[in-house]
Amino acid sequence: MNIKECKRCGTCCSKGGPSFHFEDKGIIDDGHIPAKHLYTIRKGEPVRDNISGRVIYAPSDIIKIRGQGNSWTCFYYNEDEKKCGIYEYRPLECRILKCWDTREIEGIYGKSLLSRKDLFxxxxxxxxxxxxxxxxxxxxxxxxxxxxxxxxxxxxxxxxxxxxxxxxxxxxxxxxxxxxxxxxxxxxxxxxxxxxxxxxxxxx
Ligand code: SF4
CATH class of the missing domain: 1.20.58 (Methane Monooxygenase Hydroxylase; Chain G, domain 1)
Structure with missing residues (x-):
């Protein structure tokens, strides 16, 4: 199958919420995504790299959207309606991710990550x-x-x-x-x- 557009299958949203980049700072500052829906992976913490699948040590803070309960599914993903609950304000990674062509997201992966220092x-x-x-x-x-x-x-x-x-x-x-x-x-x-x-x- 030759996929060239988003079919809203929800696979990407089920694999875990996005990491925030500096460009996303306004979404948090303006309260579109409340801080209580976020968590931080601290520098040096072991974390699974979504692209390589290997466990790596976080090179810096990685701020992410929480999962739903014990699952990795993004807090804002509505499984029944196959919808993002904050579509208008979804972070950069969600906006550029195309599962049929990952070059664009790979280009920003791990770059200009938002940190707690930027916020606090x-x-x-x-x-x-x-x-x-x-x-x-x-x-x-x-x-x-x-x-x-x-x-x-x-x-x-x-x-x-x-x-x-x-x-x-x-x-x-x-x-x-x-x-x-x-x-x-x-x-x-x-x-x-x-x-x-x-x-x-x-x-x-
Ligand atoms: S913010 Fe929206 S688009 Fe991004 S992973 Fe969560 S539900 Fe999916």
């Missing part, structure tokens, strides 16, 4: 907190730790990782309770919890 560096207090968190819970250091201790072979996390998971859980609880932060924003501001991502890290 001027928010006093919050930005300093995020920098401190990223330093303490740096994926490159955790990966080195797992490598050095041979934890991957034993499929068990080293003791220091357990301390980091506890720190991560505590800081999330604190910003929700004392900072009155909506808990739905945690995965966007701090990335996914270490208790989830570190399990993946020892399995790859």
């Amino acid at each position: 560096s001027k928010v006093e207090g919050l930005w300093e907190l995020l920098i401190d968190y990223d330093e303490r819970c740096s994926y490159s250091e955790i990966t080195d730790l797992i490598r050095e201790t041979g934890s991957r072979k034993r499929r068990r996390l080293p003791g220091k990782a357990a301390e980091l998971i506890e720190y991560d859980n505590t800081i999330r609880e604190l910003v929700v309770k004392k900072g009155n932060l909506d808990s739905d924003l945690l995965d966007f501001l701090f990335g996914r919890p270490l208790s989830v991502t570190l399990k993946t890290l020892i399995q790859i």
Whole structure:
């Protein structure tokens, strides 16, 4: 079959939401996509590359639209109507993706990715907190730790990782309770919890 136009099969929307590029900043700034529908893959976090299918380490922040429940299907995809719930404001990757010719999307893949710094560096207090968190819970250091201790072979996390998971859980609880932060924003501001991502890290 020679496909030359979108048949609205929904396959691309079911494989996961798009990554945001700098060009998409206005969609978030103007509230067309609320922050609570986003999550961040932090620098160094293991992630499956949609094009090669291999697991790679995120080169920088990758901000994405959440999935639906436990599935990767984009939060805004309406399965029954085969429709995008934010079609007018869909991000760049969704606008240029043509499943029958992926050259255009491959051309921007991993380039000018939007980061939390682009969005929050001027928010006093919050930005300093995020920098401190990223330093303490740096994926490159955790990966080195797992490598050095041979934890991957034993499929068990080293003791220091357990301390980091506890720190991560505590800081999330604190910003929700004392900072009155909506808990739905945690995965966007701090990335996914270490208790989830570190399990993946020892399995790859
Ligand atoms: S934003 Fe819309 S077009 Fe893009 S993946 Fe989600 S449902 Fe599909």
